[in-house]
Amino acid sequence: KNDVVLMISYGGESLELLNLVSHLKRLSHKIITFTKSPNSSLSKLGDYYLSLKIKKEACPINTAPTTSTTLTLALGDVLMACLMRAKNFSQEDFASFHPGGLLGKKLFVKVKDLLQTTNLPLILPSTSFKDALIEMSEKRLGSAILVNEANELV
Known part of the structure; x- marks a missing residue:
């Protein structure tokens, strides 16, 4: 509860994501969608929308997702940083969700755990x-x- 779910689909018509929306809403999760159009099915079902609209992919035949994936990564990073600030998300919070990572190990693993x-x-x-x-x-x-x-x- 009170989680934010990020749903990414350039076209916004991905059935595997659309099928999850009602379940996520039932659990009271807020949904942020990244799609190329605010009129896509996924964007209409989400609580918040961020645009992935681009003029052209870097791919020479404008088919392979190149520019759109880079934009998705950048928007995701910005969104994550904003949400961390808004929720006062600390290093300890991060480590508790990622205990196997370097930060989690630095904060939680003691010599006695490894001895x-x-x-x-x-x-x-x-x-x-x-x-x-x-x-x-x-x-x-x-x-x-x-x-x-x-x-x-x-």
């Missing part, structure tokens, strides 16, 4: 280089820990 305490690649000073490589490969940590007979760090 491996069992199945460690332990080797003795007398271990051959070949056996050390095997131990490192089997334990998948990319390194080995040099210990003495009492399992103390050397």
Whole structure:
């Protein structure tokens, strides 16, 4: 609830998007449409409309979406920045929706979350280089820990 859904269709007649509109409205989502015409079916069903109208695609035969996709990207970026400001969207908010990304990891992942305490690649000073490589490969940590007979760090 209270989400904004961005629906992008240059022609505005894409059935897979048109079929979603009633479901999204039932869930009280606001719909912003990006199409070439305010008179397209999708634009008429949306709450807000942003124009993707262009004079010509960069494609030499004016067929492949080139200019229109660049315009879509630019409008999407501007819209996102405006919505973030309007909702006071913070780094923490962003990270909570994208925990696997760099920002999410910086804010939420702690050393204890990454620390491996069992199945460690332990080797003795007398271990051959070949056996050390095997131990490192089997334990998948990319390194080995040099210990003495009492399992103390050397």
